[in-house]
Amino acid sequence: MSGQIRINEAYCVELGRTVSITEARRAYFSLPAPRARFTFQCPDSGCLALDEPPTITGVNYSSLPTDTYRAAHFRDPGVGHAVDCPWQADEATTDIAPASEAETKDREAKRKLHDFINEFDPAPAGRQVGTQDVGGADTDRLAQNRRGDMGVGKGESFTNRNRTKSFERLVEYYRNAAELDKEEFFSLQLKVAGEGEMPLISYFPNVSKAHPGQPKRVIHGGARLEPRKDAGFMLWFMDRIDGKGVYLKVTNQEMEAYRFRGYFNDTLAQETADYFRIFALGRVVLSETGKSYRLEVQDLNHLTLYAVTKKQPDEQGG
Numbered sequence: 001m002s003g004q005i006r007i008n009e010a011y012c013v014e015l016g017r018t019v020s021i022t023e024a025r026r027a028y029f030s031l032p033a034p035r036a037r038f039t040f041q042c043p044d045s046g047c048l049a050l051d052e053p054p055t056i057t058g059v060n061y062s063s064l065p066t067d068t069y070r071a072a073h074f075r076d077p078g079v080g081h082a083v084d085c086p087w088q089a090d091e092a093t094t095d096i097a098p099a100s101e102a103e104t105k106d107r108e109a110k111r112k113l114h115d116f117i118n119e120f121d122p123a124p125a126g127r128q129v130g131t132q133d134v135g136g137a138d139t140d141r142l143a144q145n146r147r148g149d150m151g152v153g154k155g156e157s158f159t160n161r162n163r164t165k166s167f168e169r170l171v172e173y174y175r176n177a178a179e180l181d182k183e184e185f186f187s188l189q190l191k192v193a194g195e196g197e198m199p200l201i202s203y204f205p206n207v208s209k210a211h212p213g214q215p216k217r218v219i220h221g222g223a224r225l226e227p228r229k230d231a232g233f234m235l236w237f238m239d240r241i242d243g244k245g246v247y248l249k250v251t252n253q254e255m256e257a258y259r260f261r262g263y264f265n266d267t268l269a270q271e272t273a274d275y276f277r278i279f280a281l282g283r284v285v286l287s288e289t290g291k292s293y294r295l296e297v298q299d300l301n302h303l304t305l306y307a308v309t310k311k312q313p314d315e316q317g318g
Ligand SMILES: [Zn+2]
Pocket: 042, 043, 044, 047, 054, 081, 082, 085, 086, 087, 088
């Protein structure tokens, strides 16, 4: 493995901004079919100023993610960069701060991943003032571009590259990290803006471990989709809390106002899906009837779904 820094964001020519691979995927699935693949370039301002900015390859972003893990990521062929491009620096020389044993373990584990997050900011992305407008997709987009919530802007600080507001990028990082060996996975630390540092795993409780009154966490688990009648959808988790069922409901109005609804629709429409794996930043509340729990998610950018397909009986081998 080269000591070169793994590129975790790229400038997307078609979108006109710098994105992480998960943002590229949501944007891709929000295009009407047939979809054309995006062109990515090195996001460094020096590289973008070149006559031919270096091309970056986007891997696996144009397929819907399933629970059979194939991490979407950027691959940098490493050619044609500007001389002082920070993405071309030697990774070993960037960790200059002395580290404790725990910090060293954390860093070593992170180096094995396509991308990693040191700090996550859970503040809602692109929150609008006077938010009831159902056709607010464009307003939302403008708000997001302005605030840079869809990835860092052109030429923005390189040193912030492992700090993000992107929930989906955080989830992809978690899923990729879950493939490390257990000791490495458990050693990963995450700083959450407004809360401080904690083990990554404690920010991601399984739904059976969630409880009302808990601070917002990334609650996750397998869930089954209720038959859809309209734009919205409802999923019931397979795990329970205190013997009560737990559901997640997205209303018609929320879906209609959501810019990336096409991505949810395509994911939920996969006919081979037996159930869905859900990651949602929120908290559980007792439902009005008191007979079940509802997982409350305030921002659909804080929800992500993966189709889970059980192995077909006639499928051969591993
Ligand atoms: Zn570059």
